Amino acid sequence: MILSMLLLHCLTTRTSRAYYNHLLSIRHSSSLSNTCCYSRYPSIIQSCIARKAIEPGKQLHARLLLSGLGIDAVLGTKLVNLYSVCNHLADAYNLFDRIPQRNVFLWNILIRGFAWEGPHEVAISLYYRMVEAGLQPDNFTFPFVLKACSALSALEVGREIHDHVVHSRWDSDVFVGAGLIDMYAKCGCVDDAREVFDRITKRDVVLWNSMMAAYSQNGHPSDTLSLCHDMATEGFAPTVATLVTIISAAADVAALPRGREIHSYSWRRGFEAQDKVKTALVDMYAKSGWLKVASTLFEQLKERRLVSWNAMISGYAMHGHANEALALFDRMKTEAQVMPDHITFVGVLSACSHGGLMEQGWKFFNSMQNDYSIRPMPQHYTCMIDLLGHSGRLDEAYKLIKEMTTAPDSGVWGCLLNACKIHRNVELGEIALGKLIELEPHNAGNYVILSNIYAQAGKWQGTARVRKLMTDRGLKKSIACSWVEVKNKVHAFLVGDLSHPRSEEVYSELERLEGLMKEAGYEPETMPVFHDVEDDEKRNMVRSHSERLAIAFGLISTPPGTRLLVTKNLRVCEDCHVAIKFISKIVGREIVIRDVNRYHHFKNGLCSCRDYW
Template identity: 85%
Template sequence: MLLLNSFTTRTRPYYYHHYLLSSLRHCSSTYSRYTSILQSCISRKAIDPGKQLHARLLLSGLGFDAILATKLVNLYSVCNHLRDAYNLFDRIPQRNVFLWNVLIRGFAWEGPHEMALSLYYRMVEAGLQPDNFTFPFVLKACSALSALEVGREIHEHVVRSRWDSDVFVGAGLIDMYAKCGCVDDARQVFDRITERDVVLWNAMIAAYSQNGHPSDALSLCHDMAREGVAPTVATLVTVVSASADVAALPRGREIHGYSWRRGFEAQDKVKTALIDMYAKSGWLKIARTLFEQLAERRLVSWNAMIAGYAMHGHANEAFALFDRMKQEAVVVPDHITFVGVLSACSHGGLMDQGWKFFNSMQGDYSLKPLPQHYTCMIDLLGHSGRLDEAYKLIGEMTMTPDSGVWGSLLNACKIHRNVELGEVALEKLIELEPDNAGNYVILSNIYAQVGKWEGTAKVRKMMTERGLKKSIACSWIEVKNKVHAFVVGDLSHPRSEEVYDELERLEGLMKEAGYEAETMPVFHDVEDDEKRNMVRSHSERLAIAFGLISTPPGSRLLVTKNLRVCEDCHVVIKLISKIVGREIVVRDVNRYHHFKNGLCSCGDYW
């Protein structure tokens, strides 16, 4: 009989199926022959011939042999026939650790994840000792369930079993703590393991990146390089994504060059991460060039490019790319795709297109809108002043509105000074996120806009009683690979005197152009002169002034702010871009603003 392994993967299933049966009929039913054929079924995920072989083994009396049955359980697991795997598992009289691991792995990968945990505890109760394969599988189930307390208990089992120095177990623990939001616990696990491989480094870098610590992820990547550990595709994808999150373009470009020097230029996953990074950093032309160079454009690549255009206010480019994706018919739009195009509509105030895409989700693609899609539509309606329609749409949602939905309505109420609906939105937001001070501040500002200072005082009192403090506005700019941060009225920077001198110089030039400070963004019951002084020292202006005195004339500035750019600063930055002849990009909490020649890419709609 020809060896089973001589068959190629191109063999049609029918002939492969027929081959297995005929080989069993004409060969001696030796034990090794059965194990060899079963192993081939596992490697090929050939479930139908595997089931027929299972039936033959039952007839021959070998159906519950420990080794053969274990291979059958493995076959059913890798083919996602977990019910069959579990039924066979329960009828095997002698179960070793490998058999338990096979089934735990199946449920940890495919779910229900609770079954993986249940099997783990049954295994322990049976007196078997979990090994360095068991723990990563069961920790994966904890990660999927965000089961922190169970994860901590299993961590104790790991320590007692002395597997806490194993890199695979360590990576599983780091991932579990990261998925549960406990990045400090993940770092403690990482620090306790002295012999670290690239898997462990990648796990910790990803933990930082996933939990909003992009700077730490980048710093750890540098530590990894100093230790002489060679990066993998996963490493580069994670650190590039971290660079995008922190808008640290110089570091991201450095990683780009490094990946090319190390021979990763052909890896589409790395290119896709770079597309996302350049798009988020405002370099859309570079992102598009990389996109066009992809050997295979997967859905994630299309989504990254569409989202990039959307966040920078290039709605037409986003729509054109969406149409091209449909025409090529290689991939089908998903929920993330529609978040991208709806965001483009929202940022551009494109009402008709917004409804068209929103209705197309269900009508053309059978995609049920998620809260993120409703958030885009509420934002679009709210910005356009159609607050009653926005509120009605919230009432028509098929799921419970989340904080994003109510937050969009509250922001719209601020734009259009709608106190009554703003109070409703805040009431809902307090139920969903009672400790988010920003929501209280927005309603306080709405009261201030219409001169209801008693309402402002009432909200501020609520915040004091609940121990909540307003977020401090902060802007930062990176110059020569160093981040410089500024807060409103900041005098702590070593070059503060030069910064304020530059602001004074610019203000004189702006006055000549007819500029008058808009004090509406200062929601305090104080004199206009004091309001003007407060607006002049907003953090984004300080960051821009520092960038102007610290970089060559004509170079582009990128400033990031943790809150929304105020109306007066928006007017001022437009004027500055014209006066100094520079492109100034400001990334605030809502979107990107590209200021150039006295205009902004948002068209004053944000």
Template identity: 40%
Template sequence: MRPAAAAPADPLLLVAAIEAAISSRSPRLGRAAHARALRLLAPAIPPFICAHLVNLYSKLDLPGAAAAALASDPNPTVVSFTAFISGAAQNSRPLPALSTFAAMLRLGLRPNDFTFPSAFKAAAAAPSRSTVGPQIHALALRFGYLPDDPFVSCAALDMYFKTGRVALARRLFDEMPNRSVVAWNAVMTNSVLDGRPLETVEAYFGLREAGGMPNVVSVCAFFNACAGATYLSLGEQFHGFMVRCGFQMDVSVSNSMIDFYGKCRCVGKARAVFDEMGVRNSVSWCSMVVAYAQNEAEEEAFSVYLGARRAGEEPTDFMVSSVLTTCAGLLGLDLGRALHAIAVRSCIDANIFVASALVDMYGKCGGIAEAEQVFLEMPQRNLVTWNAMIGGYAHIGDARNALAVFDDMIMGGETPPNYITLVNVITTCSRGGLTKEGYKLFETMRERFGIEPRTEHYACVVDLLGRAGMEERAYEIIQGMPMTPSISVWGALLGACKMHGKTELGRIAAEKLFELDPQDSGNHVLLSNMLASAGRWAEATDVRKEMKQVGIKKDPGRSWITWKNVVHVFQAKDTKHEMNNEIQALLAKLKRQMQAAGYMPDTQYALFDVEEEEKESEVFQHSEKLALAFGLICIPPGVPIRIMKNLRICVDCHRAFKFISGIVGREIIVRDNNRFHHFKNYECSCRDYW
């Protein structure tokens, strides 16, 4: 019996199958349609089927299959070539797109109004010094597509902006006879990306003056410009206009408004926009997380993340990396570890942004070994990664390892340092006692790396020299600064003078700080303590009295410690905690053990208006000691005790923690408002300078 003949192929059904594969992004369905076409139509597959196959593989980013489909067409048309060029350009493969464009020209095929925009897109992503963009421009002029065709003109305009040829872009824009909203949007969006927010605003008003109506892209670009330049009043007025026009219903516009208000430090208004959204996407949740994180509201940021998960949002690389920054602010090492696990489970832990955020989080939370592990396992690194690793070492004063990572970064040659890198390196040299190395880097940073010293670098070098007892040299550098010294610069000098007893120079630094920030109680307290340590009690008392007279109040010391997902907060002389009896009993026991080991309470300037016995009692009820006692009671042996404090740790608590770390054999990590302190075996990582 003869087999039944195959049913004749319907080309339109094959095209429908190919288009379905593209819309569903299914390579399997696309290959099945291709196989059927080969079986039923070979060897004479119609050109329009070949064009659809090239489009299929190009859109699905299968470059090898796309090239094979194009090569198999004996008579490729401009449609087939354009499909390949478009797919390569859209999938960030500019060189294959441009080489195929050149091959099409060699065959004598004329590019059309779809080919040129794709070619310009590829040229925009080509190496920055490439001249291919202007060459394509000349070709488009010769074929009559410029300047009249709006789509080709806008693509050329975008190409010039993205390749840094701003003058040529403006000239092309001026020559356009009919400027569509797309052309204005190209000007606005690229001005935002290039850090020229004022030009974005001017372009928007130019669009309106020309009688054009903005679209969603225009509106988002305007809010992005207001966010970048913190034009709060202008953005608020524009918000009102958007409500009147109905644009606030668009999710992208609402996301832009959340970002705008967050960057302008109006997180309450950002939350109001978020709460009014009828539809939210992943960007909405991430924008709200970032808005809280930017405004030091880490707990609220983490709460929004949990809300996103409850709403069914899957963790994305941007969402996880954003939430990891909040863990760093909260010193939430356990939360960070949980997010690390989520990143691994979601297969985004190798993403460079997530991995960099993990390095930063572990470094800021004191988990330097875990930061090292993530750093070493990363398949690629960017500037943020290197800075995070160096910064992690800077936090704990590990200068040798920080310099080793910095040297690797320089020798690699792929990622040049920026000003933040040098701030971290000089800081770690300061905290690690490498005065010569840090000062040399400061002096040569302009010649070696082309980086002009900023205020942050001067603050670091003043701290560097101050720690080495070279306060006069530090003061000379301050006097020679090309910009006005900041609070951080004078604060570094005051801290050094207090440590080394340079009271006269310290008073000069303090007076400058009082001018810059008269309401900061910390500077007054530091000056008072410096005078008290020098035995100048009357002057120290006068400083305290002056604080009271002008209404400056010292922030109460608070310390907090996390155990079993609960944050326990302590204040000095706090007796409200449910475990207060156990805490006091343990503190009394530790006091006896420390005194037997040679500890004497340091009360020389903490309190100078009460009896000595009362002073000892006061300093032993400081918030960090209460938190430590709680940690010793609850946290199992072998697990480091991590404490956060809102002020600098006091001299007596610092001395006591060194004793306790050795007596009980525990690692104690304290993050005060200045730096990390790792206490272990009677020593601290800060080497008694903070």
């Protein structure tokens, strides 16, 4: 009946012929054709919401407007909900403004829409509008608006909302709590996150997961793992999110035995079959230097989504397998037709920079912007600066930084500083350090690099000045530490470490190797270089650098020919880099070192970094 009224209405107004036909076609094709009773509309829209089917809902809305029947609060609310879940936020907002009686539910769904899809600022301003309208936010409002704060890293707003949470007594709710933990985590405040976590006594898995993720996202992967242990002790069963989080934590601490344990657990409990878990494993094995395993798992994925491609591409890239990375990028576009994103390009560009593929690098850097409309971020620039720096084109690198459309971060300047060290450019090095001091005043590593630049140039006053700057600021260099995994156990060594039970054998192995190295032409570094850690040490101390101890231990405790993987918390020093090249040739082994910013594959006297790091 209504439909025929509508048709009549169309004929009597100046509605176009096309629209008339359109309505006719709805009559014949749509599932709504037989339901012209107003009282059934809410349930129809409800089913649209469940199916996220925007079109029938829109048509129904249009029909209602034309019919002049008006839209009551129930129907209006449902339509706002439909628009909101289908990401038609402008429509949702318009309709929202026309509904006179707005309850908390209506506000919540609109806030949710903007919190999920952005602009996130709108979600926050809606929240404040709601409070000003005299409504009390509830246990649904808070998680939504906190999500918007997380996305914006809006700490001040977040804290204020936390106040509201406490005042309205929702602070023991797990949903609100998880929202708060995530907000604090994304703002870099792990301690506040932990406080929220500790205050909630009736926890659930998601709350545990949120806290583990908070640690993981803020560079405390070992806290993630120990919290997981606590969770198990309290009898909670892990979920997919738990596994994904702890696998990435294990990848970050390079605790491969731990990672393998988690892998086998995942397999026993049937989690490994899940693509999300498998992708986390791909990342973990890649970071631990097991690219073969990573690739096998990658090929097993049921559906390769963007994140999986990214994990595998950057896995190849970080180990310097540029061709494999680029071939995979090609496969991703042609075979899978997955759209690359900014992270894909970080992988692709770092593959180019590690492989020294200057031309390709520029090609991808331009294509990223022109063909994919991705605005370059600091990480992309870092790759390009690395490429330019590699070939000594420092002025061009500096020019590129000045042309950047976003603010250069510490990675960009650090990359330039490093290039200055390698090509002994004091002038630009000073500029880079100046910027780095502004950006991260407490990172001792930066000062050390500049000091080395001065030392290499024989500018001793410069070296002294940098050292004084460091003492004035109370900066201490972190203690160097290297790990090596032997028979599923991690062995850690500090500089000059004598605490390992097999120390004596380790040192005599080093002595034996040094003899062979000297025969092969190795000369220990004599220049008084201010090393990352061991600045004042005598030449014979170089021998006891942590990475050498770890390598020597690895050599004496594994069968000949076994590949070694050593992880170091700082950069590999110049002298050790030379020494390890000799060692790899003498013992005929592949030695992989994962230092703070890259992987070095030493094989047959050469290193994959081509002596640039």
